[in-house]
Amino acid sequence: MAEKKDSGKKSAAPKKEKKKRGPYKAGKSCPKCGAGVKLAEHKNRNSCGKCGYFEKK
Numbered sequence: 001m002a003e004k005k006d007s008g009k010k011s012a013a014p015k016k017e018k019k020k021r022g023p024y025k026a027g028k029s030c031p032k033c034g035a036g037v038k039l040a041e042h043k044n045r046n047s048c049g050k051c052g053y054f055e056k057k
């Protein structure tokens with residue numbers, strides 16, 4: 001009794017992980033960097049991770 005092992009074919013499915021975008025939400029954009037750069041939303045302020053601009057809420 002010899003079991004044949006499947007050899008050769010190995011399909012390694014790449015793991016897909018969705019990256020969390022953190023505090024960044026689609027909403028306010030940085031007035032300095034332009035519309036493409038969104039401001040990160042914090043408790044009391046919105047800040048830009050690119051240029052450091054922030055504004056109080």
Ligand SMILES: [Zn+2]
Pocket residue numbers: 030031032033034037048049050051052053
């Ligand atoms: Zn900016």
